[in-house]
Amino acid sequence: MSEARIEISNLVVRYGDVVAVDGVSLTVRQGEHVTLLGPSGCGKTTTLRAIAGLEEPSGGLIRIDGATVYSAAERRNVAAEKRGVSMVFQSYAVWPHMSVFDNVAYGLRVRSLPREEIAREVERALDLVQMRDFARRSAALLSGGQQQRVALARAIAFSPRVLLFDEPLSNLDAKLRAEMRVELRDLQRRLGVTSVYVTHDQEEALAISDRVVVMNIGGIEQIGTPEDIYNRPKTRFVADFVGSANLIAGRVQDDAGDPGRVTFAAEGGPTLQAWAVHPPSGAEDRVAVRTAYIDIALDAPNGRANSIVGTIRQRLFHGDFIQYIVDSPVGALTVRRPPTEPFDEGAAVTLSFAPEHCVLLEG
Amino acid sequence: MPSGQSVTTAAILMFCGGLVVYPLVYLVAESFNVSGEDSFPPAEIGLGNYADLIDDWHVLANTAFVACLATLMAVAIGFLAAWTLTRTKLPGRPQLERLMQLPYYMTPLVGALAWSIIAAPRTGFANQLWHGVGGAGDLVNVYSPFGIAWVMALFEGTVAFVMISAAMKSMDPALEESARVMGAGKWRTMLTVTLPLVMPGVLGATIFVFAEMLGSFAAAFVLGLPARYVVVTTAIWQAVQSFPPDYPRASALGIALFAVMFATLSLYRAVVRGGNFATITGKAFRPRTMAMGRLAWVLFGACALYVVVAVVLPLAALLLTSFQRFATVILAQSEFTFANYEAALGFGAVRAALTNSLILGVGVASIGVAVMTVLVWIIYRSRAPGHVVVEYVVMFPQAVPRMVFGLALLWAWLNIPIPIYGTLWLLALAYFTVLLPLGVRTLAGVVLQIDKSLEECARVCGASWFYQLRTVTMPLLRPGIIAAWLLVFIASVRELGVSIFLVGPKAKVIAPSIVSSWLSSSSELSAALALLQTAAVFIALVVMFRATRRFSGEPL
Numbered sequence: 001m002s003e004a005r006i007e008i009s010n011l012v013v014r015y016g017d018v019v020a021v022d023g024v025s026l027t028v029r030q031g032e033h034v035t036l037l038g039p040s041g042c043g044k045t046t047t048l049r050a051i052a053g054l055e056e057p058s059g060g061l062i063r064i065d066g067a068t069v070y071s072a073a074e075r076r077n078v079a080a081e082k083r084g085v086s087m088v089f090q091s092y093a094v095w096p097h098m099s100v101f102d103n104v105a106y107g108l109r110v111r112s113l114p115r116e117e118i119a120r121e122v123e124r125a126l127d128l129v130q131m132r133d134f135a136r137r138s139a140a141l142l143s144g145g146q147q148q149r150v151a152l153a154r155a156i157a158f159s160p161r162v163l164l165f166d167e168p169l170s171n172l173d174a175k176l177r178a179e180m181r182v183e184l185r186d187l188q189r190r191l192g193v194t195s196v197y198v199t200h201d202q203e204e205a206l207a208i209s210d211r212v213v214v215m216n217i218g219g220i221e222q223i224g225t226p227e228d229i230y231n232r233p234k235t236r237f238v239a240d241f242v243g244s245a246n247l248i249a250g251r252v253q254d255d256a257g258d259p260g261r262v263t264f265a266a267e268g269g270p271t272l273q274a275w276a277v278h279p280p281s282g283a284e285d286r287v288a289v290r291t292a293y294i295d296i297a298l299d300a301p302n303g304r305a306n307s308i309v310g311t312i313r314q315r316l317f318h319g320d321f322i323q324y325i326v327d328s329p330v331g332a333l334t335v336r337r338p339p340t341e342p343f344d345e346g347a348a349v350t351l352s353f354a355p356e357h358c359v360l361l362e363g
Numbered sequence: 364m365p366s367g368q369s370v371t372t373a374a375i376l377m378f379c380g381g382l383v384v385y386p387l388v389y390l391v392a393e394s395f396n397v398s399g400e401d402s403f404p405p406a407e408i409g410l411g412n413y414a415d416l417i418d419d420w421h422v423l424a425n426t427a428f429v430a431c432l433a434t435l436m437a438v439a440i441g442f443l444a445a446w447t448l449t450r451t452k453l454p455g456r457p458q459l460e461r462l463m464q465l466p467y468y469m470t471p472l473v474g475a476l477a478w479s480i481i482a483a484p485r486t487g488f489a490n491q492l493w494h495g496v497g498g499a500g501d502l503v504n505v506y507s508p509f510g511i512a513w514v515m516a517l518f519e520g521t522v523a524f525v526m527i528s529a530a531m532k533s534m535d536p537a538l539e540e541s542a543r544v545m546g547a548g549k550w551r552t553m554l555t556v557t558l559p560l561v562m563p564g565v566l567g568a569t570i571f572v573f574a575e576m577l578g579s580f581a582a583a584f585v586l587g588l589p590a591r592y593v594v595v596t597t598a599i600w601q602a603v604q605s606f607p608p609d610y611p612r613a614s615a616l617g618i619a620l621f622a623v624m625f626a627t628l629s630l631y632r633a634v635v636r637g638g639n640f641a642t643i644t645g646k647a648f649r650p651r652t653m654a655m656g657r658l659a660w661v662l663f664g665a666c667a668l669y670v671v672v673a674v675v676l677p678l679a680a681l682l683l684t685s686f687q688r689f690a691t692v693i694l695a696q697s698e699f700t701f702a703n704y705e706a707a708l709g710f711g712a713v714r715a716a717l718t719n720s721l722i723l724g725v726g727v728a729s730i731g732v733a734v735m736t737v738l739v740w741i742i743y744r745s746r747a748p749g750h751v752v753v754e755y756v757v758m759f760p761q762a763v764p765r766m767v768f769g770l771a772l773l774w775a776w777l778n779i780p781i782p783i784y785g786t787l788w789l790l791a792l793a794y795f796t797v798l799l800p801l802g803v804r805t806l807a808g809v810v811l812q813i814d815k816s817l818e819e820c821a822r823v824c825g826a827s828w829f830y831q832l833r834t835v836t837m838p839l840l841r842p843g844i845i846a847a848w849l850l851v852f853i854a855s856v857r858e859l860g861v862s863i864f865l866v867g868p869k870a871k872v873i874a875p876s877i878v879s880s881w882l883s884s885s886s887e888l889s890a891a892l893a894l895l896q897t898a899a900v901f902i903a904l905v906v907m908f909r910a911t912r913r914f915s916g917e918p919l
Contacts, residue, residue, distance in 0.1 A: 054819050080822040087823040093816035097838045106834070107824035158824065 005030050005065060006051060006162060006194065012059035012072075013046050020046040021057070022218035028196060033188050035197040037205040038215035039241065044198045047215075048164050051196060052087050053080035065161060081110075086160035088168040092151040096140040100131065100150050103139050107158030125157035128187060145176050152184075156191065163188075163195040169204065181207055202242045206230060214238050230290070232277050236361050239288035246289045246333045248272070252280045252360065261355060268329040273305045273355035283363030291336040293357040296324065296343055297350050307352045308333075315345050326351060372741050372753060379738075379756050382796045386771035387621075387763070393774055394614035412615035419598065419616070426594040426620075429512050429583065430576035436516035437576075438569050440669060441523025447662040448524075449531040452652045454659065459666050461908075466673035467521040468900050470857045472874060473893040475514050475585035477677030478505050480684050480886055483589075488680060488692035495693060506590040514582040517673040519575055523568045530564020567635045574627040577620060578764030580860050585881065595620045596766045596860075603770065603864065610774060617767035625762045678897070685891035703891035713880070713888075716871035717895060719787060720856050723872060724899075727794045728852040732844060734795075735802040740836075742803070743810050744818075761800040765860025768797055773864040785867025793861045798854050802847045809843025842910070849907040853900050 006028040013021040021043040028034045036044035049055040051062060053069065056077055062070040064085065069078040086107070095103055104125055108118040126132045129149035134142070142150060148168065155163060168184075169177045185208040188195055199205050205212050206226040214221040214229060214237070222234045233239035236247065250266035252274075264274040264287050274287045301307035310328030321336045326349065333351060343349060394412055396405035416423070447453060448460050466474075482489050482505035493502035504510065538560065542552040580596040587597055595616055602613035655662065684690040688698040707713050742754045760768065772793050776784040783789045817839065821831040837844075859874035866875045873896050881889045 052819075052823055054822070080819070081825045081827055083823075084825075085823060087820065089816040089820055091814050091816050093814060093820040095817060095820075095835060095839075106821065106826070110825040110830060154820075154824070164823075 005063075006196065007063040008047070008051070008060070010060040011047065011050060011057055011062065013043070013050055013055055014058045019218055021050065023060075024215075024218075024220055026213060026220065026223070028194055031192045031194055033185075033195045033197065033208065033210045034213060035199060035205040035209035035211075036213050036215055037199060037202060037242070038221075039200060041217075042215040043218040044200075044215050045166055048087075048166055048196060048198045051162075052085055052164050053078060053083050083162075084160060085162040085164055086155040086158065087164040087166065088151050088155045090167040090170060092144075092147040092168075092171075094139045094142065094147045094150050094154075096138075098139055099135070100126070100137050100139055100142070101135040103150055104135075104154045104157045106154060107160075111158060121157050121159075122153075125153040128156065128190075129153045129183075144172060145180070148172060148180065152187075156187075156193070161194065163191075163193050165195065165197040167199055168197075170199070170201070177204075184208055206242070212242075214242060216241075231357070232275075232359055233288055234277065234362055236286060236288075239359070239361060244291045244334065244336070246291060246294075247286050247361075248289065248330045248333075248358075249286055250330075252276075252282060252284055262360060264358070264360065266330045268331065270306075270308055270329060272358055274358040274360045275356045276360040278362070280360060281363060284360050285363060286361045288359050288361055289333075289353050289357060291323070291334045292321075294333065294335045294351050294353045296326075296335055296337055297352070298343070298347065299350065301350045301352075304352055305355055306358060307350055309348065309350050312343055312345050312347050312349060315343070371737075375738060375741065376753050376756060379753070379796075379799070382792065383756060383759050383763075386768065386775040389775040389778060390614050390767070390771035391618060393610055394618045396611045396614070412611045413619070415612060416615060416619060422593050422595055422598045422616075425508070425592060426577065426596075429508050429515070429594055430573055432508065433512035433515040433519065433576045434569060434573040436512060437519040437523045437572050438527075438565070440516060440520035441525075441527050441568060441572075442565060443662075444520070444524045444666055444669060445528035445531055447666055449528050450652055451655045451659060451662060453655075453663055453666075455663070459663070459670075462670045462674075463524055463666065464521055465670065466518050467525075468853065468904055469518060469674060469677065469897065470581070470859075470874075470900075471515060471518045471579060472581035472585070472857075472859055472877060473681070473897055474518050474673070474677055475582040476877070476881065476886070476889055476893050477680045478510070478514050479585055480680045480690055480890065481505070481676065482510065486690070488690075491692050506586050506592075508587075508592060511582050511586045511592070511594075514586060515576055515579055517669075518582075519572050519579075520669065520673070522575065523572050526568035526571065527561070527564055530561050530567075534560050563634060567631055570627055570631040570634060574624050574631065577624050577627065578766065578860075580766050580863075584878070596764065599766055599770060600863070603773075613770055614774070617764070617770050620764050621762075621767050624764055628762045678894075681890040681894050681897075684887055685894055687887055690886050690890075703888045706888055707891045707895060712871055713876055713892065716873050716876040717892075719871060720873040720896075721899065723787060723791055723794060724852040724855040727791055727798065727855045728848045731795045731798065731851055732802055732806075732848045735799065735806055735847065736840065736844060738799075739803055739806040739810050743807055744815070757803050758800050760797050763797075765797060765858075766863075769793070769861035769864035772861065784865075785870055787870045790862060790865050790870060790872065793865055794855050794858060797858075797861055798851050801854055802851050805847040805850055806840070806843050809840055809846075813839050845910045846907055849903045849910075853903050856899050856903075857896060 008024060008026045011021055011024045012019065024043070024047055036047060038044045046055055050057045050070070057070055057072065059072045060070070061068065061072070064083060068074065068076055069083050070076060101122055104122045105118050108121055113121070122135070123132065126135055129152050131146065131149045131153060134146065139147070139150060151168070169180050172180060181204055188208070197209065206229070209226055211223060212226055212229045213223050216237050222229060222238045224232070229238060230243050233242065233245065239245040239247065248266050250264050250272070253263040253265045253271065259276050259279050262274050262276045262280055264272045266272055272287060301309060308328045308330060310326040310333065312324050313327050313332070314325040316323045317339070319339070322339050322342060324335045324337065324343065326333045326335055328351065335351065392404055395408040395410070397409040397411040398405050398407035400406065444463055448456060448463065453459065479487070481487055482503040484490060484501045484504045484506060487503070487505065489503050490501045505513070539552055539556050542556045547555065578596065580600070583594045583597050584600065587594060593601070599613045599616050602609040602616065683692070685703050686699050686701070688700050688702065691697050707717070738753065738757055742757070772789065776789055783792075818831055818835055821835045826834065857874060858872070859878070862872050863875045863878065866872055873892065877889050877892045877896070880892060
């Protein structure tokens, strides 16, 4: 299976007066699995559809494997069917008037492949999604999860250069979704096909991607590996949208202008050791601390960096973790700890976190 | 792709726009013609013809009276039937629901003929029986404003029924249930929740039915003329039939009728758009039904009675009459004969009319539905500029009364050197134009149900537009196409309003032939023809139910 590189530069998509995508630039490397993550209306699906050729952009450039498929400057817009990409739709779009086999064979028949090859490729694709026994079944009789698998098999059967996924798991129930996530990641690794995936589910994005592109209001907020996005959120939006984080207001104290460790004076007193990914400009007024990265102890602060005293106001038992709301001089902080060592409501505690987990956000 | 689509859209827009607008331009011009001779453009224009309408005030008053009365009855029938069939527990509901749709396919012409056989003064079956048992005078007289309204209401009642039950079905039962949970009783819920939510639907149906009544011709023609009770549509017909034909007067009447009908339908659109609340979500709910106890049988009886007086009784009367030499219900006096069917099916003008109607039905349905499919695709799927205008143009003929459109076509093509007046070609063109809204609406219902990504997926898989159309779009549209074909076929076979002005010696069709045989006072031959027409319609109807049931449980 050949792989292609996708280059998008300065993509703009307008619907009348509304700018859905506003100057998005992005490169997807060969064989890479990139996820566009963002709330509804952020332009992620529109970007994906523009790559597929289903949406006509009004500006910018899209290249697939070096070939320009859209260019505003050259007034070129290659039709969807000539781009050699494939897509899994949110609604699955499994054709109800065909059998499972006919659905999966569609892309192969379009390419007028010999009969035996079609049969072989369909079988291979159905094997990959464990739907081989359903080949003769009418597609109208499938369950949601089965339709999902058929849609996936159909998308990979004709060995496309690029696979696009438009929220493919959003219509499945939670358990099935978790299973399909594992399978999708596995499949993507085995096929090694370049893929772009769209979702609003941050857990899903972190779990299955090589890189995550966080989008908001038509633009890109941050691009990075899942660990990067989680551990080093660049903006308040990313810290808020991906995972759960505490935002502490204040200002940078020693304005050395270097990336790395900085001292941050939080409103309400304590001075924190924080981490700046980029040289601070001085306009920064917030640090983010992941709720999972804060330790709780009953003993008094013992001079460690970033220790804050507080009182547990509320305890919520979630099963996999316990969430505490702790009142502290910097405001109410949310802390998530494993359920192994519970603390009581009303207890006086000391919170602490490592300087590299206290991330300075862009102003 | 976009440029190709734009060109196609523009071409179709020009073609449809021409078909619809062009004849009306002629009609408007003629309505201002006060020169005394028929020419286009008129040698002298003025408002004289419209001023003359004031002298016709009794015609206008008659039209308003009959339309109001008929609307009132039709909506009463429709509301009661809709409520009974959607909101109460009733024995045999699915069958009854299907039977309730039959009157629509009976056509007012056939119904009016049948009811004149049943209830005409002196000779009507009911009055024959009345005299037979020694009654004096007439028991009933259908040759009256009430008779006209009665027959019109019987056959429009179904339309009201379908529209009102759609409103009732699209109401989420949770809206009523939450009122009940909050402590409101059955009646309070009905008054404060159910009625306000259903009202826009009822109001919409009332206005729509009223517009249809204004433009209806057959009942007023068959039942009104013997009593010299003239409404606008029959006045137009008389003006054209008089010697010499008074086209300016007919045109002015037609334009006035069109203006009122257009205003009424605009009001209908405003009501339907404005009064939507939460009721119309496009989703059909199965509403909670109430157990009515013994009252259920009364309601069942009422619905069944409607089907009997609108379908069974008329068909029985026609059947009996069509086999008699002279129509009589007193069987001891009757002379049975096949002569009427021999006359209808033997070689001659009548048989030619039957054949022509079938040819037109098949032809218009086949070519028309193909064109309509493309139109629907452009209106609802393409982003080609102007697709909104296409929708408007395509739906426009609905706002033009059939009679008026027929008159406009007559006038337009008389003035054009293309010799298709008096041929089947003009009839075909006219049918296509007036049936555009019907076909497009039927097809649109199916197109809108097809998820767009089903088509997009085909493109992404590498299919060209035509390949996608052939392998995905068309197969998914098939049930809708079959339904549209049969509906257009049915509507062509029964068409009267447009045809009556466009038939010629070499281009006769069935409905106007029924009218002329009626005029030559042969109710027996008319009955035979009406039954043949009804048979063709019902055969198509059965095929349609069979064909569409396989794909969906919904009747159309």
